[in-house]
Amino acid sequence: MVETLPFRSCMFLLAFFLISLITVRLYAYKYAYAYTFATFKYKSPDSAAKNNFSQWEVKYAYKSPDCFKKLAMTINGESPGPTIYAQQGDTIVVNLTNSLPTENVALHWHGIRQIGTPWSDGTEGVTQCPIMPGDTFTYKFVVDRAGTYLYHAHYGLQISAGLYGFIIVSVPDGVPEPFVYDHDRSIILNDWYHASTYEQATGLSSIDYRWVGEPQSLLINGRGRFNCSELAQSRAIKAHHDFVDKPPPRSDRVIVLLNTQNLIDGYHRWSLNNRSLVLPHTPYLIALKENFIDAFDQNPPPDSYDIHNYDIFSVPDNVNATSSNAIYRISFNTTVDIILQNANTMIPNHSETHPWHMHGHDFWVLGYGMNKFDKEKDPATYNLDDPIMKNTVPLYPYGWTALRFRVDNPGVWIFHCHIEPHLFMGMGIVFEAGVEMVGTLPTSIMGCVRS
Ligand SMILES: [Cu+2]
Numbered sequence: 001m002v003e004t005l006p007f008r009s010c011m012f013l014l015a016f017f018l019i020s021l022i023t024v025r026l027y028a029y030k031y032a033y034a035y036t037f038a039t040f041k042y043k044s045p046d047s048a049a050k051n052n053f054s055q056w057e058v059k060y061a062y063k064s065p066d067c068f069k070k071l072a073m074t075i076n077g078e079s080p081g082p083t084i085y086a087q088q089g090d091t092i093v094v095n096l097t098n099s100l101p102t103e104n105v106a107l108h109w110h111g112i113r114q115i116g117t118p119w120s121d122g123t124e125g126v127t128q129c130p131i132m133p134g135d136t137f138t139y140k141f142v143v144d145r146a147g148t149y150l151y152h153a154h155y156g157l158q159i160s161a162g163l164y165g166f167i168i169v170s171v172p173d174g175v176p177e178p179f180v181y182d183h184d185r186s187i188i189l190n191d192w193y194h195a196s197t198y199e200q201a202t203g204l205s206s207i208d209y210r211w212v213g214e215p216q217s218l219l220i221n222g223r224g225r226f227n228c229s230e231l232a233q234s235r236a237i238k239a240h241h242d243f244v245d246k247p248p249p250r251s252d253r254v255i256v257l258l259n260t261q262n263l264i265d266g267y268h269r270w271s272l273n274n275r276s277l278v279l280p281h282t283p284y285l286i287a288l289k290e291n292f293i294d295a296f297d298q299n300p301p302p303d304s305y306d307i308h309n310y311d312i313f314s315v316p317d318n319v320n321a322t323s324s325n326a327i328y329r330i331s332f333n334t335t336v337d338i339i340l341q342n343a344n345t346m347i348p349n350h351s352e353t354h355p356w357h358m359h360g361h362d363f364w365v366l367g368y369g370m371n372k373f374d375k376e377k378d379p380a381t382y383n384l385d386d387p388i389m390k391n392t393v394p395l396y397p398y399g400w401t402a403l404r405f406r407v408d409n410p411g412v413w414i415f416h417c418h419i420e421p422h423l424f425m426g427m428g429i430v431f432e433a434g435v436e437m438v439g440t441l442p443t444s445i446m447g448c449v450r451s
Helices: 010-023 197-205 284-288 420-424
Strands: 027-030 034-035 051-063 068-075 084-087 091-097 107-110 136-142 148-153 164-170 189-192 219-220 255-265 267-272 273-277 322-324 335-341 355-360 362-368 392-395 399-404 411-417 428-432
Touching: 010 362, 051 411, 084 091, 164 428, 197 420, 273 428, 284 411, 284 428, 392 399, 411 420
Parallel strands: 027 189, 051 091, 084 164, 255 335, 273 322
Antiparallel strands: 027 034, 051 068, 091 136, 107 148, 148 164, 189 219, 255 267, 267 273, 335 399, 355 392, 355 411, 362 399, 411 428
């Protein structure tokens, strides 16, 4: 018999979250997106840094986390996978063997910036070739900041198959914790579907489109029987007063991204400024470093949309929406604002929340607003004094979210909606910055590249 968790209602869970924010270090995960709370910075005594080694095998196993037995994607037989416990400054080494009979895999280390190791970001098509069945791939990277993080699949719909887990990084020995708290609990919430990921992916990528629908359960740390479709997301934009890291007062470039749902050649897709992301066969990092200029479209996507004429409250016709593998080229060491602009979906009077996640960088959340972003008026409302720093932020229905980041990590990075089926349907952008500063790529990421 499967033990169920004592959560009875959304309100109770919400209350639990609010209390948790004050008293515990908490990591929350829902609809395949994540919050990071209390990620703090401390200098590490380098001499204490050590290697943290794991041998992992990804394979299918029958599991019944909510009393319904189905195939789950496991690591060493577990879903969620093993928790990585490390100290700031440690080098994490994960030897990952793909024992899935017919599927590729890639693992992303969510919230870890991969400074100097962009090839270990684990994004298939962006930073590495997929790990093929029977192959073993080694991820090696430094955890440079204490905090609670998540790892998860970054291939197809494998998160919803159960491929995820915790990374818990503590402060170095002898360094005091920055917060006083009574308990330290980490929580991953995950939507759980009874249909297989194959069934879901086929429905999403057919002309006879089928949305994945509501999950059958919400799993809490991989267990439970809980169905709650509405959970409030943090609208906080103020940092803890002891941990204010001020953003640059102005940006060098503003990119406005209109989020729309479209039909492209009869297929349901999501687009940003009428471009729906399709990853190329050769991962961008490899294509750029090796100068394979025919690997993807070299014309950059637009920095904005037709702000004056586009009606965000009507069903889009978007006759110009196309699939694209073009990327943004961003000057290194600059400051960039991204304005996420929400709009109506293909259903009248309907707009959805999208949790946007950035790889390789954290960003400051400068503000939120309803309706269409006004570039003359809305920047005056930005919080430039003590904005919160995050790597994932919600975009609310019919609203906008403004964020700012320093482009200070050489590599190629994806910025995408963390609802897994939305990314699958093209809801993301890829940007390159300072790729010429990236060191020699390991050949292990190049399995899919022509020789
Ligand atoms: Cu989304």
